[in-house]
Amino acid sequence: MSAQAQAAPQAAHPQDELLRTDRIPHIWCSGCGIGIAFGSLMAAIAKCDTPRDDISVVSGIGCTGRLAGYIHLDSFHTTHGRAIPFATGLHLTRPQNKVIVASGDGDLLAIGGNHFIHAARRNVDLTVICVNNFNYGMTGGQLAPSTPFGAKTTTTPMGSPDEPFNFCALAAACGATYVARWTALHIRRLTTAISEAMNKKGFSFVEVIAPCPTAFGRRNKIRRSLDLLRFYYERSVVKNHLAPGEATIDFDNKLVVGKFVDIERPTYLDQYDMVNRGELEAWPATGVDASAAGQRKAG
Amino acid sequence: MAGKAVLTGTHFMNGDEACCEGALAAGCRFFAGYPITPATEVAERMSRRLPQVGGVFVQMEDEIASMAAILGGSWGGAKSMTSTSGPGYSLMLENIGLGLCTETPCVVCNVQRAGPSTGLPTLVGQGDMMQARWGSHGVYEVIAVAPASPQEMFDFTIKAFNLSEEFRLPVTILADEVVGHMNERVVVPPADQIVVKDRLKPTVPKESYLPYQPGPYGVAPMANAGDGYYMHVTGLTHDERGYPGMDAATQVEMTTRLRDKIQNNLERILDYDTVMLDDAEVAVVAYGISARSARGAVLAARERGLKVGLIKLNVVWPFPEQFFRELAPKVKAMIMPEINLGQMVLELERVVGGRCPVELVAHPGGAIITPDRIIKAVQAALEEKP
Ligand code: SF4
Numbered sequence: 001m002s003a004q005a006q007a008a009p010q011a012a013h014p015q016d017e018l019l020r021t022d023r024i025p026h027i028w029c030s031g032c033g034i035g036i037a038f039g040s041l042m043a044a045i046a047k048c049d050t051p052r053d054d055i056s057v058v059s060g061i062g063c064t065g066r067l068a069g070y071i072h073l074d075s076f077h078t079t080h081g082r083a084i085p086f087a088t089g090l091h092l093t094r095p096q097n098k099v100i101v102a103s104g105d106g107d108l109l110a111i112g113g114n115h116f117i118h119a120a121r122r123n124v125d126l127t128v129i130c131v132n133n134f135n136y137g138m139t140g141g142q143l144a145p146s147t148p149f150g151a152k153t154t155t156t157p158m159g160s161p162d163e164p165f166n167f168c169a170l171a172a173a174c175g176a177t178y179v180a181r182w183t184a185l186h187i188r189r190l191t192t193a194i195s196e197a198m199n200k201k202g203f204s205f206v207e208v209i210a211p212c213p214t215a216f217g218r219r220n221k222i223r224r225s226l227d228l229l230r231f232y233y234e235r236s237v238v239k240n241h242l243a244p245g246e247a248t249i250d251f252d253n254k255l256v257v258g259k260f261v262d263i264e265r266p267t268y269l270d271q272y273d274m275v276n277r278g279e280l281e282a283w284p285a286t287g288v289d290a291s292a293a294g295q296r297k298a299g
Numbered sequence: 300m301a302g303k304a305v306l307t308g309t310h311f312m313n314g315d316e317a318c319c320e321g322a323l324a325a326g327c328r329f330f331a332g333y334p335i336t337p338a339t340e341v342a343e344r345m346s347r348r349l350p351q352v353g354g355v356f357v358q359m360e361d362e363i364a365s366m367a368a369i370l371g372g373s374w375g376g377a378k379s380m381t382s383t384s385g386p387g388y389s390l391m392l393e394n395i396g397l398g399l400c401t402e403t404p405c406v407v408c409n410v411q412r413a414g415p416s417t418g419l420p421t422l423v424g425q426g427d428m429m430q431a432r433w434g435s436h437g438v439y440e441v442i443a444v445a446p447a448s449p450q451e452m453f454d455f456t457i458k459a460f461n462l463s464e465e466f467r468l469p470v471t472i473l474a475d476e477v478v479g480h481m482n483e484r485v486v487v488p489p490a491d492q493i494v495v496k497d498r499l500k501p502t503v504p505k506e507s508y509l510p511y512q513p514g515p516y517g518v519a520p521m522a523n524a525g526d527g528y529y530m531h532v533t534g535l536t537h538d539e540r541g542y543p544g545m546d547a548a549t550q551v552e553m554t555t556r557l558r559d560k561i562q563n564n565l566e567r568i569l570d571y572d573t574v575m576l577d578d579a580e581v582a583v584v585a586y587g588i589s590a591r592s593a594r595g596a597v598l599a600a601r602e603r604g605l606k607v608g609l610i611k612l613n614v615v616w617p618f619p620e621q622f623f624r625e626l627a628p629k630v631k632a633m634i635m636p637e638i639n640l641g642q643m644v645l646e647l648e649r650v651v652g653g654r655c656p657v658e659l660v661a662h663p664g665g666a667i668i669t670p671d672r673i674i675k676a677v678q679a680a681l682e683e684k685p
Binding site for chain 1: 350374
């Protein structure tokens with residue numbers, strides 16, 4: 001161990017107050033991109049006006065899922081795929097709570113895919129940060145819903161036959177109010193995106209393209225973290241406000257990053273309160289002309 | 300539209316509706332659920348009633364999400380509940396395990412129907428008794444109550460909330476289709492006569508709060524999200540700080556805590572009624588709708604001069620082991636009717652340990668057990684040579 005490495009734990013980190021320092025060292029590999037996403041999240045929280053007591057972090061299972069265990073806030077490490085519905089309950093019972101869901105792509109969009117879709121559709125006021133590292137790191141590098149076609153994982157040893165998801169397109173199609181994607185090397189823009197997402201009312205989504213050198217990089221012959229970071233960064237093109245469906249993750253052509261959606265839409269609780277105040281007109285608003293319907297049937 | 304949380308008065312309603320009213324009377328203010336026969340009426344009434352009392356109802360995309368949401372709701376500080384039947388309960392068991400591990404108070408009402416699988420959606424069953432005890436993986440204790448009437452759906456739902464808050468765990472109401480759908484008189488007492496218990500709150504300074512350090516009677520006081528305690532809650536094996544400890548020692552420590560908080564408090568948890576047991580030579584042991592049949596059978600048998608009594612289990616888990624061990628040498632036999640092919644009877648046999656014969660009166664589901672079958676079993680047991 002070098003003198004520098006020995007000295008490191010002694011030095012205070014600028015974000016120490018947001019860290020459960022008594023839980024450090026963390027479990028992540030050196031060179032893992034989750035740390036960058038975590039750093040950006042802490043920077044965004046540090047800038048945020050919401051009182052700390054009113055911020056909660058919820059994660060599921062996987063390498064990114066461990067993030068909740070290191071942040072010094074009310075933090076919940078739930079079951080695999082279920083961070084979003086857990087967070088839904090946490091938010092609906094305490095609406096002043098700013099609930100951040102931080103988890104991996106497999107957790108949020110494979111096993112948790114259905115919950116993701118419906119929370120976005122309902123527009124529950126959550127900030128969802130997805131660290132996409134293209135595989136299941138925690139279990140040693142298996143196929144994920146994000147694994148590029150042809151990439152090797154331990155369960156696709158000859159290359160993946162699956163088509164990956166475009167998470168940003170999915171989030172937008174389901175009604176998310178904020179959708180952005182950045183790589184782990186776009187640190188400043190990533191932090192800004194997380195800040196914007198946290199300040200956005202409704203279901204906001206930030207995808208972070210992050211290196212997993214240990215499991216994903218190694219099997220695809222990009223073993224060094226820096227090389228992976230650069231691989232993603234160099235292929236990226238910034239296209240803000242591009243239709244999310246066109247925001248492809250294409251490693252040969254273009255890995256599109258940027259802010260794709262930033263809209264206003266009433267949240268679940270806005271609408272829940274409105275309908276329960278009895279302010280809504282009967283559905284359908286236009287009414288039904290029974291005689292016309294009858295005529296058409298007769299004809 | 301404002302409404303009363305406690306509908307004091309005499310009502311004619313079905314068990315599912317009574318369950319909803321019991322929940323509201325106990326302070327439930329969050330419900331997340333998914334429609335399923337024969338439990339749907341709980342959710343339907345909740346969707347109408349919760350907004351009236353300032354609560355929130357949400358219909359989730361499935362039962363997995365429903366269970367996860369009520370755990371989140373509980374940490375958000377609201378007494379939370381879901382309702383379902385067998386197929387949904389199977390899905391909920393994953394997050395019931397999370398609730399047990401993280402010691403999260405909440406209530407799950409399982410209005411049982413006949414299974415396996417989709418089974419008989421509209422017809423009665425009692426096939427989820429063991430599932431409620433052992434269905435989630437791992438090592439834990441549970442509490443489950445078994446109502447036998449709409450009135451008990453009201454009363455036992457309050458009881459389930461109180462136990463969940465007192466002992467910090469998901470409590471299951473093991474109801475059944477007949478109890479859920481039958482309409483009967485339900486008396487709702489005045490609010491000030493209903494005993495409502497709330498979770499213990501931490502009183503120590505924030506820096507010294509250990510979220511899983513057993514407090515009075517072995518249960519740790521619980522901080523809600525937003526209370527400023529910055530607790531970490533995980534489904535990983537964890538220590539008193541709530542921090543993961545990936546070793547056998549932490550597992551022993553945690554599971555001992557989970558066991559002791561129930562097993563060391565049995566006198567506060569166990570609940571059963573006895574009917575004409577004092578001079579009984581045969582004891583009928585029953586729960587849920589089968590306890591209604593059993594009561595009819597016992598009363599009819601007594602009219603014919605048969606010395607038979609009833610033990611009606613109101614709390615089915617934990618099982619009153621000591622009570623049955625002591626009862627066993629005093630009776631010629633015990634008889635258990637249940638709408639499955641033998642579940643709770645296995646527990647009874649285990650506890651009795653051969654000290655008296657234990658007979659099962661079984662029905663696989665789709666119909667209740669009629670009193671005459673129980674009477675026949677009583678007669679047969681009394682005719683056995685000692
Ligand atoms: S396995 Fe991959 S994702 Fe997991 S900590 Fe290591 S580098 Fe990060």
